[in-house]
């Protein structure tokens with residue numbers, strides 16, 4: 001089994017109700033995002049998946065999030081923009097773009113700060 005990791009980031013604003021009092025106020029984070037792709041077989045070029053393919057798709061997803069008020073985005077119309085939901089939505093979007101029969105998005109971790117992150121593991 002091979003495991004690839006690619007990191008990226010975005011800055012955005014959000015509000016979270018029902019989590020903690022101070023989270024209800026409009027505020028922002030510089031999220032760090034780490035995606036993990038897993039698979040067994042390498043192609044004839046000796047790679048599981050070209051990092052460039054992963055980075056290109058991630059850039060598109062980050063553009064949808066960067067400098068946005070997350071609560072107003074369609075992707076969060078039915079779920080709060082917590083780090084958990086951010087990680088899951090990135091995993092779903094990235095998987096739809098890059099998954100093959102040989103390599104798949106395994107997990108996405110969204111770091112809200114240097115010491116707090118949420119990871120979504122694709123089942």
Ligand SMILES: Nc1nc2c(c(=O)[nH]1)N=C([C@H](O)[C@H](O)COP(=O)(O)OP(=O)(O)OP(=O)(O)O)CN2
Pocket residue numbers: 016019020023027081082083084112113116118
């Ligand atoms: N499981 C989760 N818990 C919290 C989330 C989340 O996405 N998933 N998000 C928040 C808020 O975004 C909040 O802005 C962060 O709160 P907090 O961790 O308290 O942030 P601080 O940077 O102020 O951290 P301190 O350690 O208190 O300085 C809350 N919880």
Ligand SMILES: [Zn+2]
Pocket residue numbers: 014016023027028029
């Ligand atoms: Zn927050």
